[in-house]
Amino acid sequence: MADFTATEMAEILLMIRNRFMRLVAIIAVTWALTYMFIADTIISKIKTDLLPEGANLIYTAPLEGLILKLKISLYIGIIAGTPYLVYLIYKALKTRTELLENINLTKSSAIKYLIVAIMLFTLGIAYGYMIMLPIFMQFLYSSAASQGVLATYSLAEFINFIILMLAVFGLVFQMPLIMLFLVGNDLVEYRTITYYRKHFYVAFFIIGAAITPPDVFTQAMVAFPMILFFEISILFIRIVYRNSL
Structure with missing residues (x-):
């Protein structure tokens, strides 16, 4: 594999810049449409479905609601523009370097x-929204109530936290696709993945502990889907590439 030089990097950045306005247009249009027609519905839906009974939401700044709508719209705009950004990066690396010489990605x-990827991302969000987060938020509320504290959350912090958690689950559910792609294009060896299986398990539980309260049940609800999808990924790899492993 050839070295990745500064000149090649400059050429890649130039190629991306020449098409950057198209990416900006995708993000901007999605941002505007989401702000006008979808953001309020998303905020209202999250409050209705995930705010524990007895908890309250408040504004802590005059512009909090407006800024929250702008952020949510921007997040969705970035998600909409991500596939095109990935395509630009892939095409630039493919044509300007030899880093992806073993990858032949057709249209x-x-x-x-x-x-x-969209299906898995949607599935991850559905798991987080319908199963994990209701239990998670109720645990946090119960913990506050047991200490005699009234649970009052900032609207922006509450919604941003929910969106962050949903994004984590959406990305976790991409694992089978990512691992199939890496092994199928000889970027990672199958034996390397299986050799470090236990290390992945430990990492999953560390991630679960980092983003959930100190409760084994909620940590397991984060870690177990990651372990499950890791094993599903290994199974898919064995089935799809059984003749080459």
């Missing part, structure tokens, strides 16, 4: 990857 396969 049809790219569309398939995109569809599967």
Whole structure:
């Protein structure tokens, strides 16, 4: 594999810059449409579904609600522009360097990857929204109530926390697709993944402990889906690439 030089990096950045306005347009249009038609619905839905009974939301700044809508709209705009950004980076690396010389990503396969990625991301959000977060938020509320404290959350902090957690679950559920891609394109060896299986397990529980309260049950609800998808990924790799492993 050839060295990745500063000149190549400059050429890649130039290529991306020449098409950057298209990416900005995608993000800006999605941002504007989300702000006008969707952001209020998202905020209202999250408050209705995930705010524990007895807890209250407050504004801590006059512009908190407006800034929150702008942030949510921007997040969705960035998500909408991410596939095109990935395509730009891939094309730049493919044409300007030899880093991806073993990867041959056709238009049809790219569309398939995109569809599967969207499905997995949606599944991860659904798991977090319908199963994990209701239990998680109720645990936090109960913990505050047991200490005799009234649970009053800032609107922006509450919504941002929920969105962060949903994004984590959406990314976690991408694991099978990512691992299939890495092994299928000889970027990572299958034996390396299986050799470090126990290390991955430990890492998953560390992640679970980092983003959940100090409760084994809620930590397990984060770690177990990651372990499950890790094992599903290994199984898919064995099935899809059984002749080459």
